[in-house]
Amino acid sequence: MLSELKARLKAESCEEYLCGLFEKIEKSSLNAFTTLAKESALKEARRFDKNPGRGLLAGVPIAIKGSISTKGIETNCSSRILRGYIPPYDAHVIERLKSEGAIIMGKTNMDEFAMGTSTETSCFGPTKNPWDQTCVPGGSSGGSAAVVAGGEAPCSLGSDTGGSVRCPASFCGIVGLKPTYGLVSRYGLVAYANSLEQIGPLTHTVEDTALLMEAISGHDERDSTSAEGARHSYLPGLEDGVAGLKIGIPKEYFGEGVNKDVEKAVWEAIATLESIGASWQEISLPHTRYALAAYYVIAMSEASSNLARFDGLRYGERMGEDKDWHTTFSEIRAKGFGPEVKRRIMLGTYALSAGYYGRYYLKALQVRTLIKEDFLRAFKDVDLLASPTMPIPAFKIGERINDPLSLYMADVFTVPINLAGVPAISVPCGFAGRLPVGLQLIGPHFCEAAVLRTAQAFEAATPFHKAKPEVS
Amino acid sequence: MDDVIIGLEIHVQLNRLHSKMFCGCSTAYHDSLPNSHTCPVCLGLPGSLPVINKKAVEYGIKVGLALNCKIEEETLFYRKNYYYPDLPKGFQISQYDYPLATKGHIMILGDNGAERNIRINRAHMEEDPGRLVHAGTIDKAKYTMVDYNRCGMPLLEVVTEPDLCSPKEARVFLDKLKSILDYLDVFDGTQEGSMRIDANISLKGGDRSEVKNITGFKGVEKALSYEITRQKNLQRRNIKVVQETRHFDELRNITVSIRSKVGAHDYRYFPECDLAVMRIAPWVPAIRAALPELPDVKRERFVKQYSLADDHAKSLTSEIKLANFYEAVAARASPKLAAVWIADVLKGELNYRDLSIESFQEEQMIEILQMLEKGKISEDGAVQIIRTLLDRIPIEIGGSPSKIAHELGLGKAEDDAVQKAVREAVAESAAAVADYKAGSERALNFVVGLVMKKTRGKADAGEVHRLVKAEVEKA
Incomplete structure (x- = not known):
């Protein structure tokens, strides 16, 4: 827990602790970090050892997903096209972390431009799941989840466009939160699908997530979609429990396609919540079956435009001889993007084209509204929703990479949350064999406090967050 | 020339604003080093986000109202997607549906000497791209350089209906528009490239051509005149005018084809989700009240x-x-x-x-x-x-x-000096005075000449004539 770590860092030496982590990382076979900021991190650690300061995260090392802009540290989104890009500015969340005294350790591996569910589309090769290194860690923030689960960093930040924090949290047996759209500034998050994504923490415990949220949330005038209002504190009331809480169980999130062990673990989790004072009832989110299609149309359309800026002209890797503009752009993009990114850019470009816009993009927006209404309706009857985070536990590396559709299907319980813009957390709730299973708790817009409180009560009643993989 | 149909799209830099459209960079870049007025936002660096310059929207509404437009309840920004080295995001933030202002009009003096209403289709906001720079001429330069100082400058695009009938009317319209912008104090026309015009032109019954990116009102007049001649010549030879985009070559005063309809862009407009929908209707009364x-x-x-x-x-x-x-x-x-x-x-x-x-x-x-x-x-x-x-x-x-x-010795001679000269001259011109009295009005001119000589031309000839006449009649 970060609170214990903070005490230890003050009592002992931050530099030594950090050196220990870097040593572990350098020997690691997880392939979870892509860039280490060893020098600057150790410098910060020494400064902390001299004068600890009073920030919320004073001296706490943190790993950052490769898609979050860090001044002076390569930010490449695990894409060849951005190799060598060293941003001249910090993302809002990085500024916040630094001002709270956190120490940036480096950047983590991810699916290229966050497009994936397994961290296999990275130009650096897949990250391995600390629980079973033949399995994927989930994605797209697979590196950020693996470093925490594997003990290489005490906490990390990821980003969640359609489940990219919750999926790897679930596969790696840790806690991951996707905040309400607008709660955390996206300034400095390299956009994949800008109307869907949020930056979120990945940690060992719910309390740690609450602590990180306290540091990174709040209004930022540089992000026009950032919500107004003062910064929230999530630690007070965290232990208030779930007595009287009404939980909805969306029937569409169970049954066909859900791994039996996963389903069993989640039902046991629901029983646990009941045993500590919550009640549950089945509810319906009737438009769930349209969510995946709508999500992929919207995400790919936005991606096709968001990724247009990567032409090799101003930053990133310039590959080969320059010819005329359009030839040069095309060649750089052909070499710089991996196949999954190209697939999504092409599909998104198609969906936005004249004559198809109404049929795909507009229709998807309409579905999005229906899905949001599903959630709003449900939250009239219940306080929170509970479901599996992923329908399956971590799968084998290479098992699905050539079957994009089956990969997309795995996002079925996470993407509706992004479409609706509501917050959701994944907490460890058991195992399917040796692999962790995640419980997803979904709350109404800006009700992170209720989500965290429930997750905290569940965690306190269960041993799963204490289980650690044996990483060789 | 009632068979000529012209519509204009005018890009106006709202260069009286101090900061760019979506970031805080200064708009006063004209005397600065290339790429010195830039930041992560206007350079489109990964992760940067735009923020609307509300003052720019206010200026846009001001122009919309002055052009007698309807101001939309809500306005939103769209992405216009295309690749070009001067466009660092690979899309331009512009407007599409729900532009700032629609359906306006302004009066101009038409070719027929009567005041005519020219309808405005819409006015919308967008960001200016950067600028390509070549060492020497474009066809001889070995490489292209890009200056992003201009990138993100607030632009207002004013689109007319095809209501203009001649190059001269187009010129008159532009003069009028410039005059209105000048009154609103939103635009400084003396800055290079601050107004750029696309002109659509067709002959009745024919397809239209679009001449892009003309700077200067004289250029518009010349480009349009050239197009009329070109299209008429084609018609005369029974060749169909094709719908295409053309470029005005200022040096040679001709237009050249750059793109036919077949290769037309699909800009894949879709809403810019990084910017919220703006409810602008509540702003209008105050802006209208403050219009000059x-x-x-x-x-x-x-x-x-x-x-x-x-x-x-x-x-x-x-x-x-x-x-x-x-x-x-x-x-x-x-x-x-x-x-x-x-x-x-x-x-x-x-x-x-x-x-x-x-x-x-x-x-x-x-x-x-x-x-x-x-x-x-x-x-x-x-x-x-x-x-x-x-x-x-x-x-x-x-x-x-x-x-x-x-x-310069321009002061008229003092009155008494003139009077004195008049008296002297009349006294010295007995014969001329007698002729005058005998009925020859012209005889006085001699006396006036004498006075002018005496005053070395500083007196006002008309005034002298009056004084001489009075003096003679007194005598």
């Missing part, structure tokens, strides 16, 4: 208030600074005399020297008019004083007209 008096209204007022001829009023109200100059002068001199001297003389002398009204001072004009009214200088003298004052710029600014009159 616009050229047409001011012109009417000048005609009524100062009893001016309409063409004088029109000329004086073409620029707000000129109109203000006139009113300041008219408050302290004869308004009619002031109109003549400012509209007919001063404006011409300024244009000839490529100077603006700011080069001349109200006090100078008032002093000149007062000297004229008191008969201290002749009209020719007044013109000479104005020219001298302007020619001394910038070595001397704000020189005194009376001092110049003295320096």
Whole structure:
């Protein structure tokens, strides 16, 4: 827990602790970090050892997903096209972390431009799941989840466009939160699908997530979609429990396609919540079956435009001889993007084209509204929703990479949350064999406090967050 | 030329704003090093996000209202997707559905001599791209350089309906639009590239061509005239005019094809989700209330208030600074005399020297008019004083007209000196006086000539004629 770590860092030496982590990382076979900021991190650690300061995260090392802009540290989104890009500015969340005294350790591996569910589309090769290194860690923030689960960093930040924090949290047996759209500034998050994504923490415990949220949330005038209002504190009331809480169980999130062990673990989790004072009832989110299609149309359309800026002209890797503009752009993009990114850019470009816009993009927006209404309706009857985070536990590396559709299907319980813009957390709730299973708790817009409180009560009643993989 | 159909798209840089459209970078980049007025946002660096410059939207609404447009309840931004090296995000943030302003009109003097309404289809906001720079000429340069200083400059695109009938009308329309923008104080036309025009033109029954990116009003007139000739020649030879985009080559005064309809862009417009929908309707009343008096209204007022001829009023109200100059002068001199001297003389002398009204001072004009009214200088003298004052710029600014009159010896002879010369001349011209009395009006000219000789030409000939006549009849 970060609170214990903070005490230890003050009592002992931050530099030594950090050196220990870097040593572990350098020997690691997880392939979870892509860039280490060893020098600057150790410098910060020494400064902390001299004068600890009073920030919320004073001296706490943190790993950052490769898609979050860090001044002076390569930010490449695990894409060849951005190799060598060293941003001249910090993302809002990085500024916040630094001002709270956190120490940036480096950047983590991810699916290229966050497009994936397994961290296999990275130009650096897949990250391995600390629980079973033949399995994927989930994605797209697979590196950020693996470093925490594997003990290489005490906490990390990821980003969640359609489940990219919750999926790897679930596969790696840790806690991951996707905040309400607008709660955390996206300034400095390299956009994949800008109307869907949020930056979120990945940690060992719910309390740690609450602590990180306290540091990174709040209004930022540089992000026009950032919500107004003062910064929230999530630690007070965290232990208030779930007595009287009404939980909805969306029937569409169970049954066909859900791994039996996963389903069993989640039902046991629901029983646990009941045993500590919550009640549950089945509810319906009737438009769930349209969510995946709508999500992929919207995400790919936005991606096709968001990724247009990567032409090799101003930053990133310039590959080969320059010819005329359009030839040069095309060649750089052909070499710089991996196949999954190209697939999504092409599909998104198609969906936005004249004559198809109404049929795909507009229709998807309409579905999005229906899905949001599903959630709003449900939250009239219940306080929170509970479901599996992923329908399956971590799968084998290479098992699905050539079957994009089956990969997309795995996002079925996470993407509706992004479409609706509501917050959701994944907490460890058991195992399917040796692999962790995640419980997803979904709350109404800006009700992170209720989500965290429930997750905290569940965690306190269960041993799963204490289980650690044996990483060789 | 009633068979010519012209519509214009005018890109106006709202360069009176201090910061760019979606970031805090300064708009005063014209004398700066390339790429020195940039930040992560206008460079489109990964992860950066745009924030709307509300003042720019306010300026846009101001223009919309001045063009008699309907201001939308809500406005939103779209992404216009295309690749070009000057466009660092690979898309331009622009507007599509729900632009700022729609369905307006302005009055211009048509070719037929009557006032005509030109309809405005819409006015929308967007960001300017960067600028490509070549060492030497574009076809000889080995590489292209990009300067992103201009990138993100607030642009307002005004789109007319195809209501214009000739290149000259297009010019008149542009002059009028510029005048309105000038009144609103949103635009400085003296800055390079601050207004760029796309012109659509067709002959009745034919397809249209679009001439892109013309700078300068003369350029528009020339490009359109060339297009009319080209399209007419094609028609005459029974060749169909194809719908295409053309480029105006300023050096050769011709247009050349750059893109046919077949290769037309699909810009894949879709809403810019990084920016929220803006409810602008509540802003409108305050902006409307703060609108200045616009050229047409001011012109009417000048005609009524100062009893001016309409063409004088029109000329004086073409620029707000000129109109203000006139009113300041008219408050302290004869308004009619002031109109003549400012509209007919001063404006011409300024244009000839490529100077603006700011080069001349109200006090100078008032002093000149007062000297004229008191008969201290002749009209020719007044013109000479104005020219001298302007020619001394910038070595001397704000020189005194009376001092110049003295320096150049332009002061009319003192009255008693003239009187004396008249008396002498009449006394010395007995024969001419007798001829006059015998009925020869022309005989007086001899006497007047004599007076002018005595006063070395400083007297006013008309005045002398009157005095001589009076003296003779007295005798």
